[in-house]
Amino acid sequence: MDINLLNDIGLNMIPGLGPRRYNKLIKHFHHSENILKASYGELLKCPGVGPQLAKEIISYELHYNAEEEYKRAHLAGIHIINRSHLQYPESLKAIYDAPIILYIRGNCKILNQYNKNIAIVGTRRPSNYGLDIARSIASDASCAAWNIVSGLALGIDSAAHSSAVNLHRPTIAVLGGGIGKIYPKDNVKLARDICEHGALISEYPILFPPDKRTFPMRNRIIAALSRAVLVVEADLNSGSLITADQALEYGRSVFAVPGRVDYPQSRGCHKLLKQGATLTESFKDIYEEFNLELGINRKSLQKDPLDKPDKAEVDLQLDKNEQSIMGILKPGEVHVDKICELSEMAMGKLLATLLNLETRKLIRLLPGKKYELINRRQHE
Known part of the structure; x- marks a missing residue:
C-alpha cells in the first residue's frame, strides 16, 4: 500500500x-x-x-x-489517485487548486484525453428547446469521438450524459459529493451506466454528502478537464457561468447557445455571447473552431472556385470511407439512412464522416436529412 x-x-x-x-x-x-x-x-x-x-x-x-x-x-471498484500518480490528468494538475485526491469509478484513461473532452453544462430547469440542443450537440460530439464532460445534475447535464451513454460512448461525470453519495438520486442509474464506457470522478471522500459549497467547487474540475466548455441554457445566477469563467481563466474556449430574449434561462448565455463566447447552433460550430488542429487544411479550401481539381488530388485527400460516401452522392441527393445502407458503415461513424466532409465544404446537408455533393461536376 x-x-x-x-x-x-x-x-x-x-x-x-x-x-x-x-x-x-x-x-x-x-x-x-x-x-x-x-x-x-x-x-x-x-x-x-x-x-x-x-x-x-x-x-x-x-x-x-x-x-x-x-x-x-x-x-467498490473505485480507484484513488493523488497528484503524483501517472494517471492524474495533466490538464488538472496544471491549475493552482488541483484536487489533492481523485476518486475514479470507470475508465481512468479518458481523463487524460484533454483534446477530446468537451464540457456541456446548463440549467437544471431547461426548456424543451434547450434539451433538444444539448442532446443534438452531445450526440454529434460523441459520434465525432469527443468525450462529454458534465456534472450529473438534472436538466442539461443529464441530457448531455445520456446522449453519450445511449451511443455507448464515453462521458465523464464530475460529482459534487462522494461517489457513494450520488446526487440527485434520480441519476443513480445514469451514474451506473456512465461507468460502462466513461467515468465518475470526485475529489471528495466516498461517503461525503454534497452541499451548496461543493457544487461550485466541482465546476473548476469540469473546466480544467475540458478543451472547450459549451453552455446551453443558464440564468444569470447559474453555476454554469462559474464553469465558463473558470474555463476562460484556464485558457479554454467557451461556446454558448442563443435563446429567446424574454426567457430567463437565455440570459446567462447571452451574457457570455456579449463577452465574446462563440455563438453555437450545432456541433459544427465547435468543430470548425478547432478544424486547423483536427487536420483540416483551410488553405486547401480557399482555392479559386474556378480551378477544377484533379480527380487524383481529391482522392488523395479522402480516406476510404470518405471516398465511399462521395461516390454514393455522385448521382444526386441521398437520405442519410440510404447512405448508411450503401456504405455499410455504423451510423455513429457515418455521422462523424459526414460532418467532416460537410466542414470541408465537399457536401451539404439538405432538409429531410438528405445530403448532396457541393459542385457535383468537380467529382464526375
Missing part, C-alpha cells in the same frame, strides 16, 4: 484543509508525511494554518481512517 497516497487520503478528509492550504503545507513541510507528524506549534508556523486547522491535523486519526477509506474504495 502506497504510504504517500494514504497520507494524502487522510489530509483530504480533514475539514477546512482543501487544495490551496494543502499547497501551502507541502511548500512548508515538503512532504505529506511531515505534515501529519508536525507538532501543533510547527503547524501554526505555516502560512494559512490557524489554530482550528492545526488541531484537526493533530487529531485527524481520532476521526478519520485513511486505510479504511482505501479498502472501502477497493471493494
Whole structure:
C-alpha cells in the first residue's frame, strides 16, 4: 500500500484543509508525511494554518481512517489517485487548486484525453428547446469521438450524459459529493451506466454528502478537464457561468447557445455571447473552431472556385470511407439512412464522416436529412 497516497487520503478528509492550504503545507513541510507528524506549534508556523486547522491535523486519526477509506474504495471498484500518480490528468494538475485526491469509478484513461473532452453544462430547469440542443450537440460530439464532460445534475447535464451513454460512448461525470453519495438520486442509474464506457470522478471522500459549497467547487474540475466548455441554457445566477469563467481563466474556449430574449434561462448565455463566447447552433460550430488542429487544411479550401481539381488530388485527400460516401452522392441527393445502407458503415461513424466532409465544404446537408455533393461536376 502506497504510504504517500494514504497520507494524502487522510489530509483530504480533514475539514477546512482543501487544495490551496494543502499547497501551502507541502511548500512548508515538503512532504505529506511531515505534515501529519508536525507538532501543533510547527503547524501554526505555516502560512494559512490557524489554530482550528492545526488541531484537526493533530487529531485527524481520532476521526478519520485513511486505510479504511482505501479498502472501502477497493471493494467498490473505485480507484484513488493523488497528484503524483501517472494517471492524474495533466490538464488538472496544471491549475493552482488541483484536487489533492481523485476518486475514479470507470475508465481512468479518458481523463487524460484533454483534446477530446468537451464540457456541456446548463440549467437544471431547461426548456424543451434547450434539451433538444444539448442532446443534438452531445450526440454529434460523441459520434465525432469527443468525450462529454458534465456534472450529473438534472436538466442539461443529464441530457448531455445520456446522449453519450445511449451511443455507448464515453462521458465523464464530475460529482459534487462522494461517489457513494450520488446526487440527485434520480441519476443513480445514469451514474451506473456512465461507468460502462466513461467515468465518475470526485475529489471528495466516498461517503461525503454534497452541499451548496461543493457544487461550485466541482465546476473548476469540469473546466480544467475540458478543451472547450459549451453552455446551453443558464440564468444569470447559474453555476454554469462559474464553469465558463473558470474555463476562460484556464485558457479554454467557451461556446454558448442563443435563446429567446424574454426567457430567463437565455440570459446567462447571452451574457457570455456579449463577452465574446462563440455563438453555437450545432456541433459544427465547435468543430470548425478547432478544424486547423483536427487536420483540416483551410488553405486547401480557399482555392479559386474556378480551378477544377484533379480527380487524383481529391482522392488523395479522402480516406476510404470518405471516398465511399462521395461516390454514393455522385448521382444526386441521398437520405442519410440510404447512405448508411450503401456504405455499410455504423451510423455513429457515418455521422462523424459526414460532418467532416460537410466542414470541408465537399457536401451539404439538405432538409429531410438528405445530403448532396457541393459542385457535383468537380467529382464526375
